[in-house]
Amino acid sequence: MSERLSITIKKPDDWHLHLRDGEMLKGVLPYSSLDYARAIIMPNLVKPLKRLPDIIAYQERVLAALPVGHRFTPLMTAYLSDDTVASEIVEGYQHGILKAVKLYPAHATTNSAHGVSSISAVLPVLESMQKHGIALLIHGEVTDSSVDVFEREARFLDTVLLPLMKLLPELKIVLEHVTTTEAADLIMDGPANLAATVTPQHIFLNRNALFQGGLRPHNYCLPILKKEQHRARLMQAVTSGCQRFFLGTDSAPHEKHRKESACGCAGAFNAPVALSVYAQVFEQANALDKLEAFTSINGPKFYQVPVNDESITLLKKNYVVPNSIAIAGIGEVIPFLAGETLSWSIKRE
Ligand code: DOR
Ligand code: ZN
DSSP states (O other): OOOOSEEEEEOOOEEEEOOOSHHHHHHHHHHHHTTOSEEEEOOOOSSOOOSHHHHHHHHHHHHHTSOTTOOOEEEEEEEOOTTOOHHHHHHHHHTTSOSEEEEOBTTSSTTOTTSBSOGGGGHHHHHHHHHHTOEEEEOOOOOOTTSOTTTHHHHHIIIIIHHHHHHSTTOOEEEOSOOSHHHHHHHHTSOTTEEEEEOHHHHHOOGGGGSTTSOOGGGOOSSOOOOHHHHHHHHHHHTTTOTTEEEOOOBOOOOHHHHSSTTOOOOOBOTTTHHHHHHHHHHHTTOGGGHHIIIIIHHHHHHTOOOOSOEEEEESOOEEOOSOEEETTTEEEOBTTTTOEESOEEOOO
């Protein structure tokens, strides 16, 4: 096959994004709002977004932080907790305030202390979501500290997700940021109402990247990077054209000093590089023809929203990732793959 020098795709959406709040929101939002038309916004603020008035107020802050000329729709989510009331979720969905509901097992990751203690604790809410076609977005890791950190996703599938799918077979579920062969297999063989987002880091790097010549805090995220065999299977599944995988960056900025710390935060700020990384991975798999479905078609299909009208063009042209990004009022944030050279860049007019 002759080498592609450019590829034009429908404008992508990011189906999993952390924008934070305040100065950080203002600083990081443009990296998403420039190249994506819509994003599913994660609700794990320091005070989790559980109630509709808080979600509406946050959406207004996101819209107010948009740079002039950027057209970007933040699709909001509610943070599921043991005290979530089903009627409030249904009301939020029916009024177009909420697009989905996020389930964090309690203590699974950043700002998840208020997460769900067990599926039975939220069953009435989930039943109601199934009835109304509201998607449940899942951080799929068990939190039992006796389970090896590299096994937590696979264990979650067996002990939580599969029983949940049996209990509520029609519930729309997105397994977020999948990382393992087990998850890839489950999605490939699964029903139409089960889909997954895939991050750039989990199809580009394996766990060696955590320890390359020393400890690499900027490659630390949750779920943690896995062995090469998992990365390779994930890349193969995603580039196979299966419609139930779509783009979700999980871009999760933290201040530099919170990552480069004795107890560093989990999360990779990948919004500036994600599309270049995905293009490079699809090219490696000889599957550039399937990139657009992953970035721009499969997600809208699952969420039953129209595909975007606008397009963007990626060029086969080196992109040197900045070493650091200054965020006004915050300080430095180190982007994912800082200082590295990627082989695809986004065409700017
Ligand atoms: O690495 C992660 N960072 N994983 C998550 O699930 C949350 C995210 C964050 O909010 O920082
Ligand atoms: Zn996330």
